[in-house]
Amino acid sequence: MRRIGVVVNPIAGMGGRVGLKGTDGKVEAARERGAEPRAPERAATALAALREYGDEIEVLTWGEPMGAGAARDAGFDPVVLGEPASEETTSEETTSEETRAAVRAFREHGVDLVFFVGGDGTAVDVAEELGGETPMLGVPAGVKVYSSVFGVSPRAAGRIAARFTDTERAEVNDIDEDEYRRGEVVTELRAVVRVPQADERQSAKQLGGGTVETLAEAVAEEARPGVTYVLGPGSTVGAIKSALGFDGTTLGVDVWRDGEVLVRDGGEAEIVDALGEDNVVIVSPIGGQGFVFGRGNQQLSPAVIERCEIEVVASRAKLDDIGVLRVDTGDPALDEQLRGWLRVRVGAFERRLVEVA
Template structure:
């Protein structure tokens, strides 16, 4: 029998599609912008996968209500509730999201460890990962007062189901389904990093990462790597992209420095970590300017757009332009949730990346919350790596 403790941050990821780039301290604003919970559905998907892949009986412990128990019941389990949050309601209604705290997460994790779980399975983003790791570290530091054994928590691995806006740590599975399978079948663990960023600085355009801990995690090829910044010049790539601009086309330009170089070539200051929508002028308007890559004719329609603003601005033909996250390879589902399935389905796809970034990636990945869409995106594509050059990359 395998004993697993499940804790869910029910508001994780709510800020993504409404352009907040994080949910810490922004739940009310996210709700005002029309955000809906993301974590509960991903928790259910992970737990259903856990049930499918379990070879032995699973003894599932959970935090109460929307912090784990509700999702476990929805996935077919009968969990033992070991902690109830005073602020958590039983509903995940977007208009009244549960009021849970980091302390709730930590207390639930400590209760899991007290009951000897083999794994802490958590659902959230980097902030939730930090809280889980801190709780394990605290229990480990205190040790067992009766026996002097201070190794119990050290031997308790953690595994993340990605549900946050930013998922930089290497303790997360690639997808909820992978998380469930790994939790059911893992045999070994290895130390991996927990990273987090300053959300206020992130919203201001600066990525300030910090190593917050190292904890044992199940060994699997379906774990994501820590976020690494790609290096190398992207000037020729941006120049080539701008030379190929199609008149009258709407471009949905994702975050990151590579796409940022394209925005600069298009003649506007884009949102470094947000999504901007730009439309090229019709061919009949200043057509000769398309031969000058530095300043093609066009109009910035929306800067730092939400999903709804992107959908309102799109006029076909339209192209989504994104660059994979260095070290991880995610094209969708990490830091660009505004580019939702509804947006992707209305656009063609252009992937751009430096040679150096792709040299460090074996494959590209997608995690859009829509399995049918993910499946349609899988396969081979040509990523632009230079002025004229492209490289075949496999999306898995």
């Protein structure tokens, strides 16, 4: 019998699609922009996979909205070890301390794995409370997912939790969200923990890039009249923004057409409103991980992607390091549609065929 402690941070990722680049201290602002919780849905997907692929699994969890309901919906009869401390807790309001209390209870009950739903901040809470040799594994639901303790998708995380036999060490990293919103990535190693060993676990994000000036200039020169360009975050696409003649948002999404910036650092709704008849979304994979959608750019939602031609750009060095590309849009059908082989632009004229796994 494998005993798995399940805890959900229900507010994780709420700020992503509305352009806040994180949810820490921004729940009310996210709600005012129309954000909806995404963690519960991702928890349901992960737990359904855990149920499908696992045998003789006992789920220990915390009261709603931190796991009990999702576990029951997946077909488990969970052991509920406690409830959120606040009587006013809702699906959009929980605290770091409530996550930590759940992890302490899991540790005391000797679980074989702590299976959490959230982002890097949640990973830090779990790692700092867990300690020792008990492994942990994350279901990616946050805006920032820089740590190497997450499955590459919710369903992959469920499969890993059900099937793993060996563990290894991995890093938990976090960034300063305020600096991130100002366009600076300041990472900090917060813990080294034990995680399941699996190919479907993501790597830690690497920040290195390459010289992309020639690539950026070529993309800018080929910009077509009347076409709306949705330009994602990152230094590679940032070089394209500069080549187009404007100072873009380094870690946000900008929209440009015919020499005019239509949206700067926009959320999903603003981006959708700015789209025209012909649209191109330009993104670059995250170094070390290979994600082109679903990590740090949730503003590029299925509603945006489905209306756009997709252009992926990257330095040769980054592609050599990544190997494959990945997508986690939140829509399994769209993810499946995007999988296959994709031509990635690596220079003024050169393109490289890369698999979207």
